[in-house]
Amino acid sequence: MSNKPDNYTVIGLQWGDEGKGKVVDALAERCRYVARFCGGANAGHTIVTNGQKYALHLIPSGVLHAGTVNVIGNGVAFNPRRAIEEIDALAERGTKLGPDNLRISSASHCVMPWHMLQDTLSESRLGEGKIGTTAQGIGPCYSDKAIRSTAVRTGDLVDADALRAKVRSIAAEKSKVYAAVYGAEEPLDGDAIAEEYVEYGRRLAPMIGNTGALLRGAVAAGERILFEGGQGSMLDVDHGTFPFVTSSSVTACGVPTGAGVPPQAPGRVIGVIKAYTSRVGAGPFPTEQDNEMGQYLRDRGNEYGTTTGRPRRCGWFDAVAVRYAAELSGVDELALSLLDVPAGLDEMKICVGYRIDGRSVGDLSDGADEAFSPDTMDRVECEYETLPGWSEDIGQCRRVEDLPEAARAYIRHIEQAVGRPVGVVSIGKDRRQTIFRGSLVAGEAT
Ligand code: GDP
Ligand code: IMO
Numbered sequence: 001m002s003n004k005p006d007n008y009t010v011i012g013l014q015w016g017d018e019g020k021g022k023v024v025d026a027l028a029e030r031c032r033y034v035a036r037f038c039g040g041a042n043a044g045h046t047i048v049t050n051g052q053k054y055a056l057h058l059i060p061s062g063v064l065h066a067g068t069v070n071v072i073g074n075g076v077a078f079n080p081r082r083a084i085e086e087i088d089a090l091a092e093r094g095t096k097l098g099p100d101n102l103r104i105s106s107a108s109h110c111v112m113p114w115h116m117l118q119d120t121l122s123e124s125r126l127g128e129g130k131i132g133t134t135a136q137g138i139g140p141c142y143s144d145k146a147i148r149s150t151a152v153r154t155g156d157l158v159d160a161d162a163l164r165a166k167v168r169s170i171a172a173e174k175s176k177v178y179a180a181v182y183g184a185e186e187p188l189d190g191d192a193i194a195e196e197y198v199e200y201g202r203r204l205a206p207m208i209g210n211t212g213a214l215l216r217g218a219v220a221a222g223e224r225i226l227f228e229g230g231q232g233s234m235l236d237v238d239h240g241t242f243p244f245v246t247s248s249s250v251t252a253c254g255v256p257t258g259a260g261v262p263p264q265a266p267g268r269v270i271g272v273i274k275a276y277t278s279r280v281g282a283g284p285f286p287t288e289q290d291n292e293m294g295q296y297l298r299d300r301g302n303e304y305g306t307t308t309g310r311p312r313r314c315g316w317f318d319a320v321a322v323r324y325a326a327e328l329s330g331v332d333e334l335a336l337s338l339l340d341v342p343a344g345l346d347e348m349k350i351c352v353g354y355r356i357d358g359r360s361v362g363d364l365s366d367g368a369d370e371a372f373s374p375d376t377m378d379r380v381e382c383e384y385e386t387l388p389g390w391s392e393d394i395g396q397c398r399r400v401e402d403l404p405e406a407a408r409a410y411i412r413h414i415e416q417a418v419g420r421p422v423g424v425v426s427i428g429k430d431r432r433q434t435i436f437r438g439s440l441v442a443g444e445a446t
């Protein structure tokens with residue numbers, strides 16, 4: 001029996017798109033709250049159930065469960081326009097959101113039109129050296145959060161007069177900066193932007209409030225919260241492959257600050273991993289297979305961005321990076337997703353070590369010459385363990401025991417290489433294609 005609160009934290013341990021949305025949806029029916037704590041509309045979380053596909057960006061992935069309260073925490077870069085679009089699209093499909101089931105932190109920072117503009121201008125200025133962002137204004141929004149005087153928070157949307165004054169003043173300042181730095185010809189229309197955001201405030205006001213207090217109350221009352229991560233640990237602003245990262249704290253360490261809860265609140269940490277690796281955008285990717293193998297995974301896994309549609313780079317499973325990410329977040333269990341995708345490959349490879357100039361690089365714990373750091377990932381050579389592949393379609397399996405022996409051996413090797421047990425195995429897009437084991441079996445106490 002652990003002394004952690006009976007909460008779940010679901011985070012990505014690779015470079016995003018690990019299948020977090022599906023895992024969150026599958027666990028959400030056991031939770032009273034599902035709370036986002038990082039990122040913004042750069043996230044694209046997919047849920048498939050009853051033949052219906054939902055791609056969520058800002059709205060938490062608990063939304064399909066009646067009785068679950070979905071929370072957008074203070075750590076989120078909140079784009080009200082995108083949120084309203086998602087709310088309306090969900091309503092059309094029969095899922096109604098209002099103050100009873102969607103709460104938005106007044107302390108979250110608003111993505112403004114100038115953030116989207118700056119994201120694009122900055123990326124084009126970088127040319128070949130660009131980060132490959134999702135163009136959702138994420139970096140510029142968090143920069144203004146740090147600068148403070150040029151920030152607009154979601155709570156500001158509900159005071160129309162103060163908002164108008166603030167937006168006009170910031171727009172005037174930004175126009176000067178963009179003209180000077182990027183040669184932007186058109187100044188921002190501060191009046192129009194102010195009116196647009198006043199309208200968003202009117203629409204969203206009943207849902208905006210003190211979500212930190214709400215979640216702390218839930219912790220005190222023993223109501224279960226699921227904290228839903230965005231992105232993946234290797235994209236974390238502090239602990240990822242900087243500068244090819246996003247701009248927020250996306251590991252479990254980001255939960256307390258990003259949701260306004262105490263450090264114990266994350267509870268049981270579930271790290272989602274793909275059975276292979278994908279990355280979208282620029283930056284190091286040691287196990288990348290920029291070849292037929294990568295294309296095979298891209299085709300079978302439909303590896304195209306949920307937010308941008310960009311083809312994702314694909315490669316072998318990297319246990320060195322995942323072990324680092326799992327240690328960083330104190331991961332209790334792994335959720336292994338897309339295990340059906342590599343079927344048909346003769347062999348499977350797992351990267352179990354790195355080398356730089358002949359020296360081994362890994363965790364201190366395994367006696368490597370050098371500790372792992374994401375900063376050297378652009379220079380490493382991978383050491384692989386090779387395992388047999390499997391050809392069977394595993395989409396109908398309902399228990400781990402039903403999987404072909406080669407797939408079970410692959411799971412065991414991942415557990416061993418990463419040093420954590422696999423508590424969830426996902427074998428297809430659909431909600432039902434999810435196998436729970438260990439402490440994550442429904443109804444079992446942690
Ligand atoms: P997220 O950002 O971590 O929520 O992941 P995305 O939704 O961006 O990408 C995961 C993709 O894989 C989506 O298209 C999911 O529908 C799909 N998916 C999730 N789990 C599985 C699985 O076990 N098998 C297959 N074939 N697809 C899956
Ligand atoms: P989910 O939650 C995959 C990547 C971008 C880019 C870098 C910076 O769906 O897993 P940003 O727009 O955040 O400034 O881009 O981070 N990125 C993601 N990649 N999945 C995501 O979210 C991502 N969110 C950001 O591709 O490389």
Ligand code: MG
Nearest residue numbers: 017044045306
């Ligand atoms: Mg995604």
